[in-house]
Amino acid sequence: MEQALIEFQNVCKTYVMGDATVRAADQISFQIGRGEFVAIVGKSGSGKSTCMNIIGCLDIPTSGNYLLNGHNVGQMNKNELAAIRNKMLGFVFQQYNLLPKLSLLENVEIPLMYAGVAREERKQRAKTALEQVGLGDKLRNRPNQLSGGQQQRVSIARALVGRPAVILADEPTGALDSRTSREVLQMLKDVHAAGNTVVLITHDNSIAMQAQRIIRLEDGCVVYDGDAHEPEAVVQPRAAGTGGNP
Amino acid sequence: MKLSESFSLAIRTIVSRKMRTFLTMLGIIIGVMAVIVIVGLGNGMQNYIRESFADLGTNTLTAMVMGRGSSRSVSVDQMYEIASDHADKFDALSPTVSLSDTVRIGDKTPDETTVTGVSEDYFGMKDYEISSGRGIWYSDVMGRGKVCVIGEYLANTYFDGSPIGQTLRIGANRFTIVGVMAAETDDVDEGGTDDCIFLPYSTAARISYTGTITSFTYTLKDENEAETGKTIIENALYLIFEDSNAYTVISNSEILDTMNSMVNMIIYVLAGIAAISLVVGGIGIMNIMLVSVTERTQEIGIRKALGAKERYIMQQFVMEAATTSALGGALGIAGGYLVSAVATKVITAVLDTAITVAPTMGAVALAFGVSAGIGIAFGYLPAKKAAQLNPIDALHYD
Known part of the structure; x- marks a missing residue:
């Protein structure tokens, strides 16, 4: 079998909060292959943010292994993590997280700057990425001159510009109205259709259903992993007996 | 990431917060200005003293002969003999008699x-x-x-x-x-x-009250041999009087040296005090940089998420502090020249002496170097703090 792009092997993550130890991820295992469009879905406190941080190499597992493209991320130091985030991952955040003092072009250039791409090439690639998301005419604008949907498109352009292996979208529609949400989701689908691997983190079932596959988390455990169009994907499994609606 | 990139980022940040940057720099500006003006003033004083002495002649030795009681004195011919015996050292001689x-x-x-x-x-x-x-x-x-x-x-x-x-x-x-x-x-x-x-x-000797000649001025062939010349005259006079209290030989260049070293000492002390304000300015920069790191926690988080290594964040903040500080240094230098020019005018007008407050290139270069160095030194701590922020915490910071 082909090497999975993302592979969780019994990943655990515990946080110490005062006297209590919180188990945010408990023996999570799954694989995501190249070119998939996966939604990781769960309620607040289900462990999806922990998953997202680990997949995004912003955090490392307490135990278990996380292999990204065959590299064991758990054993990397901070600089190696920074380098792998830069090369392998493209982030789309709920709050867009654009730098307000920089123009759109400069915002999109940031990942390339840290990758050491020369100034001219950087500008050219950032421009192309912004054109792809339909903002080619606003290169010099500041983020606050744009609507939320447009800002999220800039953030997608920024995620794409470094040609990463994985696009990681954390509640990308959380701050948007339903119409712009649909636009942004369509854009993510287009990104996927273009051959990219997209991992979508959301609490919203209707958003999650836009993906091909759903991994549902509850209390730090995987309770469903499969086709997004199966009924169980979105229904709370009663059998688990914990956390589900009665 | 190249240094030039960090530099242009720093310039952008500075430009986007002009007022705050200016206030941050103020300590450095004042410190550099003070150092330059004080060193310039010292330089001006030294020049003034040197010129005053040049009028008197730094190649000049003056022998004052008090004599020993009334019995022993020295004749003009004896004094001329000293010069002719050491014709390789002395150029000329003149007895001088002041009349009142x-x-x-x-x-x-x-x-x-x-x-x-x-x-x-x-x-x-x-x-x-x-x-x-x-x-x-x-x-x-x-x-x-x-x-x-x-x-x-x-x-x-x-x-x-x-x-x-x-x-x-x-x-x-x-x-x-x-x-x-x-x-x-x-x-x-x-x-x-x-x-x-x-x-x-x-x-003059005849019409003077005492009728004796007590002062003799010698000029030296080489002004660097003032010490040797002085010793020759002293030795000759000792042979005549057998008493070192009977005469004094004053070397102008010796006096000049003494005065120069006194002025230097005063200037060093004053410049040292002014330099303290540079350190205070540096602390001001550190303070504002720490505030800036807190304010920009989210930016740091975003940059780290997008692949900035710790040393890039570090570099960015140190560069910002150094640029702020160096810019302050540059403004301080400009201010220093301005104040020097004004001070020269004021001194000329008020004291009626032509002391030119002339900043030296050495002081200017040193002040600039020190101010940039202070930026790096005091920017280090805030930059370290920024670099070590956890990207997850930083991303969710509001």
Whole structure:
């Protein structure tokens, strides 16, 4: 079998909060292959943010292994993590997280700057990425001159510009109205259709259903992993007996 | 990430917060300005002292002979012998006799005029020029002639510029003016260098109260041999008097050195105090940078998420602090030059002395280097704090 792009092997993550130890991820295992469009879905406190941080190499597992493209991320130091985030991952955040003092072009250039791409090439690639998301005419604008949907498109352009292996979208529609949400989701689908691997983190079932596959988390455990169009994907499994609606 | 990228980021940040940057820099600006002005002032004072001494001649030694009781004295010939015995060291010699007798020109009495008896070599030793008539001759000295050379001030003020052949009175004696000394200074004033009368030392000695010659001025062939020359004269005088209290030999260059080192010491102390304000300025920068790191936690989180390594974040913040500080240094240098120019004008106007506050390139370079260095040193801690932020915490910081 082909090497999975993302592979969780019994990943655990515990946080110490005062006297209590919180188990945010408990023996999570799954694989995501190249070119998939996966939604990781769960309620607040289900462990999806922990998953997202680990997949995004912003955090490392307490135990278990996380292999990204065959590299064991758990054993990397901070600089190696920074380098792998830069090369392998493209982030789309709920709050867009654009730098307000920089123009759109400069915002999109940031990942390339840290990758050491020369100034001219950087500008050219950032421009192309912004054109792809339909903002080619606003290169010099500041983020606050744009609507939320447009800002999220800039953030997608920024995620794409470094040609990463994985696009990681954390509640990308959380701050948007339903119409712009649909636009942004369509854009993510287009990104996927273009051959990219997209991992979508959301609490919203209707958003999650836009993906091909759903991994549902509850209390730090995987309770469903499969086709997004199966009924169980979105229904709370009663059998688990914990956390589900009665 | 290249340094040039960090630099352009730093410039952008500075430009986008002009007021805050300016206030942050203020400590550095004032510190650098103070250092430059103080060092410039010291430099000006040294130049002023050096010029004053150049008038007196740094190649000049003055031997003051007090004698021992009334029994022992030294003759002019003995003093000339010292010079001729060491002709390789000494250039010329002139006994000098200062008179305090009243000068009368017609019915006027200029009361600040200096009257000095000198030898025929004196003008050459001092580089004084004769603008009209002649100087003091050997024959005047030998014959105790009642002739004199007057300064430009007297010639212009009392004789309408043509005093040759006219007379003036010193005490009870009438002297014929045989020459005019060319103006030595730019402003020919009463009581200045050009308000003077020179006569043969022999004549002066005769009419003086004590009747003895106690002061001898030697010029050296090499001004760096002031110390050697001084020792030669002292040794010769000791052989005559066998008492080191009977004479004093003063070297102008020695006095100049002493005064220079005193001025230097004062300047170093003052510049040191001014430099403290540079350190205080550095602390101000550190303070604002720490605030800035807190304010920009989210930016740091975003940058880290997008692949910025710790050293890039570090580099960005250190560069920002260094640029702020160096810019402050540059403004301080500009301010320092400005204040120096103003100070020169004020000193000239108020004190009536031409002290030029001249910043030295060394001080300017040092002040700039120190201010940039302070930015790096005091930017380090905030930058370290920024670099070590956890990207997850930083991303969710509001």
